Every structure is written in C-alpha cells, then in structure tokens.
Amino acid sequence: MEGMESLAGWAYVLIFALLVVDCLLPVVPAETSLIAGGALAADGHLELPIVLAAAMTAVAAGDLLTHEAARRGGHRLLDRWVHREHxxxxxxxxxxxxSALVAAGRFVPLGRTAVALATGYARFPRQRFVPALLVGAALWSCYMVGLGYLGGHFFTHPVVAALLGVAVSFAVTGVTTLAHRARLRRRRGGQRYV
Structure with a gap:
C-alpha cells in the first residue's frame, strides 16, 4: 500500500511538471495526463482535490512564466516576427x-501559449492578467480533470476512460472552432474565413 501512495505522489508531480512544460512547449501531451489523472481519481488511485490543485497551480505557473518571458525580453524576438501593424x-x-482572452485562451489549441506570449509582448497589465489567468486555469483544470473523472466512472479501465476524455475534448474543441469560424464568416458577409 505504501508503494501505491509513493507512485501516486509521483503522478501528481508528473501532472504538474507536464502542465508547466506544456505552457512553454505546447507539444507535450499534458492534457492527456490530466484526463488520465481524473480517471485515476475516479478509480480511487489518486485524490481528486490534489489532481485539481496540481493542475491549477501548474497552469497558472506555466502561463505566468511564458507571459513574463515575453514581457522581459521575448518581445525582442517577437519584434522580428510580428509586423508593426499587427x-x-x-x-x-x-x-x-x-481578460476574456486570457481566461478563454486555455481552451483553444495553442491558445494558452499564444495568449501568454501576446500579453507579455504587449505588456498587458499584471493586475488584469493574473486574475483572468487564475479563472481560466481553474475552469480549464476542472473541465479536463472532470472529463477523465466522468470517464473513469463509466469505464473501469483508466486508459479507456482517458481515451474517452481525450475524444470528448477534441470533439468539443472541434465544434467550438467550427462555430467560431461560421460566426466570423457571417460577420464578414459570407467571405471565407481561413
């Protein structure tokens, strides 16, 4: 039993580390680890409040690190890529x-990194950035962990539950992206949005 508790401790550390790194390098499969953490919590292998706390803290820390990196020197690099008009x-x-972009950016693929870089680059005020970041981190963490947790209740095997959570996440992201593009298309008078 003590070995299982030790493995659980490492699982929380792994979830935290993957989420922080994912904010800086968005190719890391952090969402999958978080959904799996929710599924393992539903199965009783992990504690749900600790999974949520690890997720929220890591997301806030990673986005804040990315924001500060862009704010303190990354802007010189971005100046080469971003046209003055943009x-x-x-x-x-x-x-x-x-504030709405910061909170919602976490739900868009690659949005979290883009928003953190853009807000740092534009020197978006920290007193607006941090509260919006905390709201977005809490909502996104609850959403991702909740997908795994619900999947864990429907399926006894954590891998199947995690895969179900990932599939639902992709479906929700796809539907919202298509809805957003349709709304932009209508707003632009029928012009095709790419």
Missing part, C-alpha cells in the same frame, strides 16, 4: 477584451 492590433484587442 502589434497595434494585438494591443487594441487586449485593451478591449484582454
């Missing part, structure tokens, strides 16, 4: 909808 557009968009 810089102004990014700044204006953040002024109008910055």
């Amino acid at each position: 810089r102004g557009r990014i700044t204006r968009l953040l002024e109008r909808r910055g």
Whole structure:
C-alpha cells in the first residue's frame, strides 16, 4: 500500500511538471495526463482535490512564466516576427477584451501559449492578467480533470476512460472552432474565413 501512495505522489508531480512544460512547449501531451489523472481519481488511485490543485497551480505557473518571458525580453524576438501593424492590433484587442482572452485562451489549441506570449509582448497589465489567468486555469483544470473523472466512472479501465476524455475534448474543441469560424464568416458577409 505504501508503494501505491509513493507512485501516486509521483503522478501528481508528473501532472504538474507536464502542465508547466506544456505552457512553454505546447507539444507535450499534458492534457492527456490530466484526463488520465481524473480517471485515476475516479478509480480511487489518486485524490481528486490534489489532481485539481496540481493542475491549477501548474497552469497558472506555466502561463505566468511564458507571459513574463515575453514581457522581459521575448518581445525582442517577437519584434522580428510580428509586423508593426499587427502589434497595434494585438494591443487594441487586449485593451478591449484582454481578460476574456486570457481566461478563454486555455481552451483553444495553442491558445494558452499564444495568449501568454501576446500579453507579455504587449505588456498587458499584471493586475488584469493574473486574475483572468487564475479563472481560466481553474475552469480549464476542472473541465479536463472532470472529463477523465466522468470517464473513469463509466469505464473501469483508466486508459479507456482517458481515451474517452481525450475524444470528448477534441470533439468539443472541434465544434467550438467550427462555430467560431461560421460566426466570423457571417460577420464578414459570407467571405471565407481561413
């Protein structure tokens, strides 16, 4: 029994580490590990509150690190890639909808990194960034862990539960992306959005 508790401790550390690294390098399969953590919590192998705490803390820490890196020096690198016209557009968009973008960016593929880099680059005020980041981290963590937890209740095998959670996550992301593109297409008078 003590060995299982030790493995559980490493699982929380792994979830935390993958989520922090995923904010900086979005190719890491952090979402899958988080859904698996939820499934393992449903099965009784992990504690749900600890999985959620590890996820929320890691997401907030990783996004804040990315934001600060862009704010403190990454802007010089981004200046080479971002045209002056786009810089102004990014700044204006953040002024109008910055908090909503920060909170929702976590739900968009590669959005979390793009938003953290853009807010750092544009020197988005920390007093607006941090609260929105915490809200987004909490909502996204509950969503991802919840997918695995619900899957764990429907299927006794954690791998099947995690795969179900990943499939549902992709489906939700796909539907929302298509809805967003359709709305943009209608707004632009029928022009095709790419």
